[in-house]
Amino acid sequence: MERWDPFRDLRSMREAMDRLFRDSWGRPLDSRLPDWGDIPVDVAEKNNEFVVRATIPGVRPEDIQVSVQGDRLRLQAESQSEQERKDERYVVRERSTTSFYRALTLPSPVNTEQADARYDQGVLTLTLPKAQVEKSSQIKVHGGEQPGGMLESGTPAAAENM
Numbered sequence: 665m666e667r668w669d670p671f672r673d674l675r676s677m678r679e680a681m682d683r684l685f686r687d688s689w690g691r692p693l694d695s696r697l698p699d700w701g702d703i704p705v706d707v708a709e710k711n712n713e714f715v716v717r718a719t720i721p722g723v724r725p726e727d728i729q730v731s732v733q734g735d736r737l738r739l740q741a742e743s744q745s746e747q748e749r750k751d752e753r754y755v756v757r758e759r760s761t762t763s764f765y766r767a768l769t770l771p772s773p774v775n776t777e778q779a780d781a782r783y784d785q786g787v788l789t790l791t792l793p794k795a796q797v798e799k800s801s802q803i804k805v806h807g808g809e810q811p812g813g814m815l816e817s818g819t820p821a822a823a824e825n826m
Contacts (some may be wrong), residue, residue, distance in 0.1 A: 667710050683745070685708055691797070700762070701718065702765070703718045703720055703739050703741070703764045703765070703766035704718070704719050704768055705717065705718045705719075705739075705766060705768065706718075707768070707770070708772065712793060712794050713791055713792060713793045714770055714771075714774060714790075714791075714792045714794070715789065715790070716737065716788075716789070716790040716792065717787055717788070717789050717790075717791075717793055718739055718787070718788040718790070719768065719785075719786060719787055719788075720739070720741045720764055720786060720788050721786035722745075722786070723741045723742070723743040723764075724743075724745045724824045725783040727741055727742055727743060728740070728741045728781075728783060728788060728817040729741070730788075730790065732774055732779070732792070735769055735770045735771070735772055735773045735774070736767065736768075736769055736770075737767065737768050737769075737770055737774075737790075737792075738765075738766070738767045739764070739765070739766045739767075740763075740765050740766075741764045741766070742761065742762070742763045743761070743762045744759065744760070744761050744762075745759070745760050746758070746759050747759075748759065748791060760812075770792070772795070772797070773794070773795040773797075774793060774794060774795055774796055775792075775793045775794065775795045775796070776792075778793045779791065779792050779793065781824065
């Protein structure tokens with residue numbers, strides 16, 4: 665007996681559509697779209713910091729944007745290249761742009777003031793110290809009088825003593 669797979673029909677339809685596009689244009693439609701890729705990352709937790717390594721090939725350090733808000737990390741990069749070829753009768757100039765984006769949630773908030781970012785040979789390495797977590801504190805609960813000298817019943821505290 666074969667186990668039922670609810671996604672088998674969807675995969676089959678996707679394969680049929682890919683064949684249709686490949687037969688029409690030579691390759692699936694999604695391979696013709698501009699590059700917009702996820703950035704592969706490794707996140708390691710060490711003592712009081714996170715070390716994030718992200719592979720972002722072919723970009724300059726100034727084209728990489730890193731932002732952190734609380735425990736949310738966002739990486740974005742864009743590379744542009746231009747190539748010119750001259751032939752006897754033609755001049756061909758081609759431009760390409762590749763964009764990368766990745767957002768992820770870290771296990772805890774980080775201290776961006778002490779963060780460090782280095783980019784070397786296509787690998788971005790972020791060292792993100794963990795933010796100091798505020799310790800919880802007790803708040804004393806008072807009964808009877810509310811702020812402004814009123815009792816919970818809404819009568820002034822001075823009227824209650826008469």
